[in-house]
Amino acid sequence: MARRLGLALATCLFLGFGAAAEAQPQAVKPPANDDCLACHGDPDAKRENGTSIGLDDKVFAASTHGPLACVDCHKDLATLQEFPHPEKLAKVACATCHDDEGAKYHDSIHSWAKEKAGLTAAAPACADCHGKHDIRGRDDATARVFRANIPATCGACHTGVLDQYKTGIHATTRAVGNDKAPVCIDCHTAHDIRRTDTDASRLGVTAQCGTCHAESMRTYRDTFHGQVTRLGFVQVATCADCHGAHDIFPKADARSMVSASNRVTTCRKCHADANDNFAQYDPHADRHDKARSASLYYTGKFMDGLLMTVFGLFGIHTALWLARGLRERGRAKK
Ligand code: HEC
Ligand code: HEC
Ligand code: HEC
Ligand code: HEC
Ligand code: HEC
Ligand code: HEC
Numbered sequence: 001m002a003r004r005l006g007l008a009l010a011t012c013l014f015l016g017f018g019a020a021a022e023a024q025p026q027a028v029k030p031p032a033n034d035d036c037l038a039c040h041g042d043p044d045a046k047r048e049n050g051t052s053i054g055l056d057d058k059v060f061a062a063s064t065h066g067p068l069a070c071v072d073c074h075k076d077l078a079t080l081q082e083f084p085h086p087e088k089l090a091k092v093a094c095a096t097c098h099d100d101e102g103a104k105y106h107d108s109i110h111s112w113a114k115e116k117a118g119l120t121a122a123a124p125a126c127a128d129c130h131g132k133h134d135i136r137g138r139d140d141a142t143a144r145v146f147r148a149n150i151p152a153t154c155g156a157c158h159t160g161v162l163d164q165y166k167t168g169i170h171a172t173t174r175a176v177g178n179d180k181a182p183v184c185i186d187c188h189t190a191h192d193i194r195r196t197d198t199d200a201s202r203l204g205v206t207a208q209c210g211t212c213h214a215e216s217m218r219t220y221r222d223t224f225h226g227q228v229t230r231l232g233f234v235q236v237a238t239c240a241d242c243h244g245a246h247d248i249f250p251k252a253d254a255r256s257m258v259s260a261s262n263r264v265t266t267c268r269k270c271h272a273d274a275n276d277n278f279a280q281y282d283p284h285a286d287r288h289d290k291a292r293s294a295s296l297y298y299t300g301k302f303m304d305g306l307l308m309t310v311f312g313l314f315g316i317h318t319a320l321w322l323a324r325g326l327r328e329r330g331r332a333k334k
């Protein structure tokens with residue numbers, strides 16, 4: 001919608017420009033793509049220093065921006081009247097047309113790293129994740145942002161994380177065709193990526209785990225750790241504190257942080273004097289599941305029984321008082 005508005009605005013400006021052009025017949029048309037391709041159409045064209053200034057017209061034409069003019073993005077050449085053009089040109093501002101993504105990106109760690117922290121070369125701009133002249137929509141299997149390609153796209157910079165992620169259950173189950181398992185953006189988003197050490201981010205990721213692991217989320221919420229995080233405090237354990245973030249394994253796998261051999265160590269990250277006995281506590285105890293949590297199940301049933309008895313007796317007691325009260329009042333009236 002916002003993009004449509006942007007395009008509509010661009011069209012208005014264009015029409016305004018057209019009207020002005022009619023009034024002044026000598027005004028020049030913006031350069032056509034073919035003008036640019038005369039010098040840039042050879043994919044092997046290079047600057048003197050050897051860096052590429054060439055592009056493959058066919059690849060560009062087949063990309064999602066194929067219908068655009070070169071100068072729609074390279075705007076500072078839109079009014080160029082004569083070649084050659086200046087050596088240094090302005091950076092392309094994708095957000096002029098994609099303001100939704102632009103606004104989200106602007107709030108994200110990547111934009112901060114780029115603009116404020118001075119990691120200019122290291123942090124990604126739109127083109128690092130999407131490409132320049134070969135951009136495709138996310139449903140296109142050749143797009144850098146096609147679901148299956150996202151770990152590689154992010155992993156181009158976050159190599160250490162990618163290596164961990166590749167070993168974990170989420171990647172290995174994806175590799176055998178389970179498309180339900182998460183890629184980077186399911187936990188981090190694509191454009192609204194935040195620092196991971198903030199409370200908001202920790203709560204956010206926990207909520208994300210829960211969108212797929214609804215049962216684990218339900219039982220976690222019933223426990224102490226879950227109750228406290230529900231209130232917005234994150235000092236207690238979130239999913240990732242006990243399971244890891246990128247190298248998550250099933251509990252039967254010895255590498256899992258909750259495997260029989262690693263569990264005490266995991267609890268000790270926060271409960272310094274935890275022992276085997278302490279680690280027996282089930283962070284996903286389910287008081288409705290007799291097989292899984294027998295003592296909790298029977299305690300729960302006992303508490304339910306106690307509650308019923310108390311309320312039952314109390315109810316009868318109140319009913320009897322009511323009957324008696326009415327009778328007394330009737331008698332007083334007489
Ligand atoms: C007469 C040949 C010629 C034509 C026509 C031409 N360019 Fe260039 N362009 C060059 C050369 C040469 C460079 C490399 C300048 C340098 O040494 O850095 C360049 C560089 C660029 C750059 C990189 C600028 C930068 O800051 O690094 C862009 C973007 C570009 N051209 C876009 C265009 C567009 C869009 C058109 C059409 C409107 C166009 N060019 C037409 C020769 C041409
Ligand atoms: C969707 C926007 C978009 C369109 C349309 C587009 N470009 Fe680019 N172009 C970019 C981006 C992004 C860069 C990377 C530099 C930057 O960020 O400004 C770039 C860089 C370039 C460069 C510098 C060499 C390089 O690869 O970094 C040249 C030359 C160039 N473009 C030519 C063209 C020509 C010719 C056309 C039309 C056939 C065109 N561009 C259309 C976005 C675009
Ligand atoms: C002059 C306006 C304009 C600029 C500048 C522009 N785009 Fe686009 N972009 C479009 C239009 C129009 C579409 C096609 C929208 C559609 O088909 O719904 C599009 C489509 C896309 C898509 C695919 C979305 C989809 O729905 O298929 C992506 C991704 C994208 N652009 C990223 C970029 C990036 C990254 C840049 C900067 C390098 C950029 N765009 C610059 C106008 C622009
Ligand atoms: C860190 C990598 C990254 C950066 C930086 C980034 N994007 Fe994206 N973008 C993605 C991913 C991944 C997706 C796919 C999201 C999904 O599948 O939900 C996406 C989706 C999109 C789409 C929708 C594509 C479609 O097919 O519907 C547009 C448009 C877009 N981005 C534009 C931009 C613009 C404009 C910028 C810069 C302001 C930008 N992106 C910066 C990774 C990035
Ligand atoms: C299942 C959810 C999930 C997935 C999938 C995921 N992450 Fe993370 N990521 C997290 C959590 C949670 C943290 C915080 C870790 C912590 O606090 O120890 C994190 C931390 C990070 C960090 C901060 C540095 C670090 O190592 O702690 C980066 C960078 C990162 N992730 C990138 C990625 C990339 C790239 C991918 C895809 C290859 C990815 N993540 C996939 C949940 C996820
Ligand atoms: C061009 C390189 C590059 C690409 C591509 C890239 N990142 Fe980043 N990313 C960075 C840099 C640089 C930082 C900021 C430095 C830092 O604090 O680690 C960063 C920071 C992050 C953080 C915050 C780390 C923290 O310390 O809390 C996360 C999470 C993250 N990126 C995830 C992603 C995801 C997900 C993708 C893909 C959709 C992606 N990145 C693509 C370079 C990149």
Ligand code: HEC
Pocket residue numbers: 169170173178180181182183186187205206208209210211212213239240243244245248249250251
């Ligand atoms: C987009 C959905 C999705 C998200 C988000 C997600 N997972 Fe998973 N997870 C899966 C799928 C699919 C499997 C493969 C096993 C299966 O089919 O249950 C899996 C497997 C696991 C396993 C191994 C146990 C088992 O049942 O095989 C654990 C532990 C796990 N995830 C924890 C987490 C944690 C912790 C988070 C958040 C940091 C998280 N997951 C986020 C979908 C997801």
Ligand code: HEC
Pocket residue numbers: 206209210213216217220225237238239240241242243249250251252258263282283284
């Ligand atoms: C205090 C630590 C802790 C927290 C917090 C925690 N878990 Fe667990 N999780 C465990 C332990 C320990 C097990 C193994 C329980 C058992 O023995 O069956 C487990 C089991 C699981 C399993 C099944 C693993 C398998 O291989 O069968 C999944 C899936 C899971 N947790 C997901 C989550 C999600 C999602 C969250 C957050 C909503 C979460 N966990 C929070 C410790 C934790």
Ligand code: HEC
Pocket residue numbers: 224225235236237238241242263266267268269270271278279280281282283
């Ligand atoms: C990220 C830190 C963290 C991790 C990891 C963690 N806990 Fe906790 N847990 C807390 C905090 C903080 C409290 C509340 C303060 C307290 O009572 O110690 C708490 C409270 C508890 C409580 C209730 C209060 C009590 O002490 O009786 C139990 C039971 C518990 N944790 C069990 C576990 C078990 C079992 C593990 C390992 C599977 C574990 N926790 C891992 C932080 C953590």
